[in-house]
Amino acid sequence: MAHPNLEGLSLNEEGDEGFVFDFEEDGDEQVDLRWCLVGRFLCERAIHFNSMKIRMAELWNPVKGVTIKEARAGTFLFHFAHPLDMEVVLNGGPWVFDNNTLILEQVQLGMQIEQIPLFHVPIWVKVHNLPMGLMKEEVGRTLANYLGSFLEYDKNNNSSFWRQYMRIRVRMDVRKPLKKDTRMKNKEGEWCTVNFKYEKLGVFCFICGIMGHAENKCEVRYAMEQDDGTREWTEDIRAEPRRQGGRTVSKWLREEKGGREVHGGGDKAAQANVLAGSQSRGPTNAELAGNGQEKIPTINQ
Known part of the structure; x- marks a missing residue:
C-alpha cells in the first residue's frame, strides 16, 4: 500500500489567512x-x-x-x-x-x-451638601464625569424650590474605588465639601473602596504589615432608602407641582416603594443552605 508523501505538510501554513464570515442575521431560524x-x-x-x-x-x-x-x-x-x-x-x-x-x-x-468587557455598571448617585443655586444639570454632568461617565440627570432635581440632594446617574468603573466626596467653591469663594451616596450599592470594601468584595477578601488588607482597624470608607456612602409609611397632612399645606398624591394620610409612592424594596432583595446564603436542598426564593407580595 502506497503511503502519502507528508513531507512539507503543515497544519498552520504561512499565508493561510483564515476565514471571514458575514455576521448579518439571515433567515428566520436565527435568534435575534x-x-x-x-x-x-x-x-x-x-x-x-x-x-x-x-x-x-x-x-x-x-x-x-x-x-x-x-x-x-x-x-x-x-x-x-x-x-x-x-x-x-x-x-x-x-x-x-x-x-x-x-x-x-x-x-x-x-x-x-x-x-465583551464587563467592568461598568450604571448607578444613581445622590450629591449632598451642594451650595444653594447649584442644582443645575451642567453641575450634575460635571460631577458625574468626575465619578465616572454621565448618563442621566434626574428631572425631579428641579421640581422643588429646594431639595436635600442632587440625583445623577453615572456609569461607574467597578475596578476603581468609590469616591466619597469632593470640594467646590461656594459663592463667597470658600471651599466646601459635597458628599456622594450610592443607591442600591452591593458588597464593597471599607479598606480599598472597590465594589465586589468585603474587607476579609481585600488584597490591600493582606498586604498590610498590621491592620490597625482604620477604614477609609464606611456605610455612610450608601444612600438611605426612601421614607416609607404614611405622613401627616394639613388642608393648609400646599403641595408643589409634581408632589406625590396623598389619600387618608397614606403615601402611594411610599407604599409602592415598600413593595419594590421587598422584591429587590436576593436570597441569602442561609435561605439556600437548608437540608442540602435547593430552595426557591419566594416573592413577597
Missing part, C-alpha cells in the same frame, strides 16, 4: 442577538444559578419573557423576546442579587463572549 445581554455578578463566589434566574425574572417582569443561560462559569446570557423588555432592564439598573451587583452589556455581533 440584538435583544440579548451578557452579564456577570460582582462577587468572589459562585452564584446559585437556578435561584438567580427565577429572582431576576421576577424582578424584571418582562412582558414577553426572558431566557437565562450560563455561557461559562460566572458569565450569563439574558435573551429577551422583545427589545422593549431589554431596554427596561438596561435603564432600570443597577440590579442586585443576594447583595451582589449585576454588570450587564448588550451582546455585539461578531464578538466572543470573553471579549
Whole structure:
C-alpha cells in the first residue's frame, strides 16, 4: 500500500489567512442577538444559578419573557423576546442579587463572549451638601464625569424650590474605588465639601473602596504589615432608602407641582416603594443552605 508523501505538510501554513464570515442575521431560524445581554455578578463566589434566574425574572417582569443561560462559569446570557423588555432592564439598573451587583452589556455581533468587557455598571448617585443655586444639570454632568461617565440627570432635581440632594446617574468603573466626596467653591469663594451616596450599592470594601468584595477578601488588607482597624470608607456612602409609611397632612399645606398624591394620610409612592424594596432583595446564603436542598426564593407580595 502506497503511503502519502507528508513531507512539507503543515497544519498552520504561512499565508493561510483564515476565514471571514458575514455576521448579518439571515433567515428566520436565527435568534435575534440584538435583544440579548451578557452579564456577570460582582462577587468572589459562585452564584446559585437556578435561584438567580427565577429572582431576576421576577424582578424584571418582562412582558414577553426572558431566557437565562450560563455561557461559562460566572458569565450569563439574558435573551429577551422583545427589545422593549431589554431596554427596561438596561435603564432600570443597577440590579442586585443576594447583595451582589449585576454588570450587564448588550451582546455585539461578531464578538466572543470573553471579549465583551464587563467592568461598568450604571448607578444613581445622590450629591449632598451642594451650595444653594447649584442644582443645575451642567453641575450634575460635571460631577458625574468626575465619578465616572454621565448618563442621566434626574428631572425631579428641579421640581422643588429646594431639595436635600442632587440625583445623577453615572456609569461607574467597578475596578476603581468609590469616591466619597469632593470640594467646590461656594459663592463667597470658600471651599466646601459635597458628599456622594450610592443607591442600591452591593458588597464593597471599607479598606480599598472597590465594589465586589468585603474587607476579609481585600488584597490591600493582606498586604498590610498590621491592620490597625482604620477604614477609609464606611456605610455612610450608601444612600438611605426612601421614607416609607404614611405622613401627616394639613388642608393648609400646599403641595408643589409634581408632589406625590396623598389619600387618608397614606403615601402611594411610599407604599409602592415598600413593595419594590421587598422584591429587590436576593436570597441569602442561609435561605439556600437548608437540608442540602435547593430552595426557591419566594416573592413577597
